[in-house]
Amino acid sequence: xxxxxxxxxxxxxxxxxxxxxxxxxxxxxxxxxxxxxxxxxxxxxxxxxxxxxxxxxxxxxxxxxxxxxxxxxxxxxxxxxxxxxxxxxxxxxxxxxxxxxxxxxxxxxxxxxxxxxxxxxxxxxxxxxxxxxxxxxxxxxxxxxxxxxxxxxxxxxxxxxxxxxxxxxxxxxxxxxxxxxxxxxxxxxxxxxxxxxxxxxxxxxxxxxxxxxxxxxxxxxxxxxxxxxxxxxxxxxxxxxxxxxxxxxxxxxxxxxxxxxxxxxxxxxxxxxxxxxxxxxxxxxxxxxxxxxxxxxxxxxxxxxxxxxxxxxxxxxxxxxxxxxxxxxxxxxxxxxxxxxxxxxxxxxxxxxxxxxxxxxxxxxxxxxxxxxxxxxxxxxxxxxxxxxxxxxxxxxxxxxxxxxxxxxxxxx
Amino acid sequence: xxxxxxxxxxxxxxxxxxxxxxxxxxxxxxxxxxxxxxxxxxxxxxxxxxxxxxxxxxxxxxxxxxxxxxxxxxxxxxxxxxxxxx
Numbered sequence: 001x002x003x004x005x006x007x008x009x010x011x012x013x014x015x016x017x018x019x020x021x022x023x024x025x026x027x028x029x030x031x032x033x034x035x036x037x038x039x040x041x042x043x044x045x046x047x048x049x050x051x052x053x054x055x056x057x058x059x060x061x062x063x064x065x066x067x068x069x070x071x072x073x074x075x076x077x078x079x080x081x082x083x084x085x086x087x088x089x090x091x092x093x094x095x096x097x098x099x100x101x102x103x104x105x106x107x108x109x110x111x112x113x114x115x116x117x118x119x120x121x122x123x124x125x126x127x128x129x130x131x132x133x134x135x136x137x138x139x140x141x142x143x144x145x146x147x148x149x150x151x152x153x154x155x156x157x158x159x160x161x162x163x164x165x166x167x168x169x170x171x172x173x174x175x176x177x178x179x180x181x182x183x184x185x186x187x188x189x190x191x192x193x194x195x196x197x198x199x200x201x202x203x204x205x206x207x208x209x210x211x212x213x214x215x216x217x218x219x220x221x222x223x224x225x226x227x228x229x230x231x232x233x234x235x236x237x238x239x240x241x242x243x244x245x246x247x248x249x250x251x252x253x254x255x256x257x258x259x260x261x262x263x264x265x266x267x268x269x270x271x272x273x274x275x276x277x278x279x280x281x282x283x284x285x286x287x288x289x290x291x292x293x294x295x296x297x298x299x300x301x302x303x304x305x306x307x308x309x310x311x312x313x314x315x316x317x318x319x320x321x322x323x324x325x326x327x328x329x330x331x332x333x334x335x336x337x338x339x340x341x342x343x344x345x346x347x348x349x350x351x352x353x354x355x356x357x358x359x360x361x362x363x364x365x366x367x368x369x370x371x372x373x374x375x376x377x378x379x380x381x382x383x384x385x386x387x388x389x390x391x392x393x394x395x396x397x398x399x400x401x402x403x404x405x406x407x408x409x410x411x412x413x
Numbered sequence: 414x415x416x417x418x419x420x421x422x423x424x425x426x427x428x429x430x431x432x433x434x435x436x437x438x439x440x441x442x443x444x445x446x447x448x449x450x451x452x453x454x455x456x457x458x459x460x461x462x463x464x465x466x467x468x469x470x471x472x473x474x475x476x477x478x479x480x481x482x483x484x485x486x487x488x489x490x491x492x493x494x495x496x497x498x499x
Contacts, residue, residue: 040483040491110493112499114495150442153445154445154451154455157451249439249487250435314482344473345473347470348463348466349462350459356482396486
């Protein structure tokens, strides 16, 4: 099978590459092994939240102090603003509605009741302008009886510190009795499926209205709209007070929905999405990748003019660590990382962990390097790239999306 | 028994398949009910993660390092948990 471009990885980065290329008329395939980090999407995309432990208010300014090895610096700060704009519009064309600006972080409330700076926030969720006060001071936090993945007391504690008086109440409904019988079934996606059917919304909204008569806002876990895109909108119409949704423990319902919508956008543009398939290796000739072999395609080789590796970081198995080495498991590409395992970790869990900076080595055009030689048609994008600690910086989604768009621009040149 | 580390000694919570990725937060949420201050329960959760890290870091390669990275993203990335004064 022959494509213009093949992307390895179906997460945020792979989908961004696929959509952008397909929008430019390229015949693309994405090979995805299955779950990706979008399944624990918080509802916001971070661009740059912190530099050296200090809050960043303008990410575009904050980037200027990043090291020259940082993916943003390598993309080129002169390109970043244009690419952030591109990213937002790509998401909008996929039917996802986000608010936020690249030159000014806003804040979101986390499920621990802590305020966090971020770039783009999905419309399901509430953006705040300030981190030290809310536009309201009376809230009710509602949870589903028996749902252990939403911690109302933590939220109440955080709100209290910012002078919001919050009450906690539970809602029981017969629609959830069946899944409640088994605690391992009482998960966000199963609650969402009940709402998707449409028959729980009216009764739920009625109960919420009764319980929120004396408050200004209603805080709920974000368990609405898995396959059905309109549940949040309907709830907003039927519930009298403004809703503030907060992420529950993963899997993230808005995350799964976003992933489905991005995949759908890619397929609507004519892209081929190979789901649940794993790339086992490739044929190289003269520093070019000719084709790849996958688990589900046996001896049918997948050929392309250019390939993009967007296979994610350790948890997505884009990089693998054994007791004595780090490696890139598909092609055996060169790695940017310490070869001595004693240097991978810091003894304090919350410190800047060195392993978080590791990734696949690339040349100045974001092309992979193997045995010291650039592979001229194998590009690398997203969190499989090293050079940053996206967790400490609050830059995970930004690095994924912007390096993807940059890589696509290299290919289209 | 009023902290997660003691709860772990009794029940081995945090030492099963998810290695504290998800269960620690569920347990902390429940334990929070019995504590006077929710802020303490958050710090207790942070302590618990640090304590588990001691047990995991000597073997943090293979699947363990993948799980640790996932755990960090959940607690620090999504929840914004800090080592102390939460």
